[in-house]
Amino acid sequence: MSFVSLILIAFAMSTDAFAVAVARGASLKNPRFSHAIRTGALFGFVEGLTPMLGWLIGIGAAGFIAQWDHWVAFGLLLVLGLKMIHEGLQKPEADEDAEPKGQAFWMMLLTAVATSIDAMAMGLGFAFVDVNILEAALMIGCATLVMVTLGIMLGQRLGALIGKRAELLGGLVLIVVGSLILREHLLGLA
Template sequence: MNFAATASLAFAMSTDAFAAAVGKGAALQRPQLREALRTGAIFGVIEGLTPLLGWALGNAAAPYVQAWDHWIAFILLGALGLRMIHEGWGEPDAEVDRPDSHSFLRLAVTGMATSVDALIVGAGLAFIDVNIFVTAAAIGFATFVMVTLGVMLGRGLGKLAGKRAEIVGGVVLIVIGSLILVDHLRAAAG
């Protein structure tokens, strides 16, 4: 994957965490930078580690599915993108948008819930030639930045922006999955 694809993937992976962070920020009276940075760090570390776990699991299965790897990546990214678009059009989840507190445990659980997609993406990336450590670091960094911004902007943007960000992230995932498929099909034909 080139720089643009890695950056786009990192952005797409951070949008659901951004949506959750907007809700977290909206619940605060006045979001403080310290709380935003703390929330961003927790989400970013979790989101950066889950693709590594997914990649390791996908790598274990790679010898058995090499002939179909590009289709697997396309289907996983496409399905995840469609799910994100669907959720972006839905009603906000009361648990994410109205948190009781900002304890470490609640932030970590929310971070893990929003990183399931990064686990799936990591598994899909095991089937293509990609530096998973660079990709995971990019996902973690993008999530840190987006969550920090989401908490700070949460009060002003509210629920609408969080849902729109999830739709954009879903579209980006579908485009990346399609590009992977097209690249592999062109290489096989040419």
């Protein structure tokens, strides 16, 4: 998998966390950069860890489906992309726009885990393509750190609108990358 594809995947994987961060930033009166960077680090760590877990699961199954690995990667990316597009087209729920004040660390951790499930599925797909999982996980974690930090800082001004559009874009990127993986394998380029 190319470096550019990994960068695109990393930012696509971080869009749901970005949407949460925008909503969180919108609920804060005056978000501080130190709070934003701590939250970004938490989300980035979790988002970087989960693809490695998915990859370990995928490596265990790789021998069973080696002939169809490119179809598995394409299918996972297609499903994740369509899911993100579907979520991006939904109207925000009432409680999505206003999170309770004084939200505890554990609630943020649970939110980080919830937004990283797609990264675990992505890691599963990584087991079936030529990718350095440590490099990919680091890129996903760093992209999420940046996107969540920016989301919190921009949230007050931008509101949830940009978060939903980010999910749409992220979903489209995943579908394009999945299509490129399938194309490379079918044409014998990889």
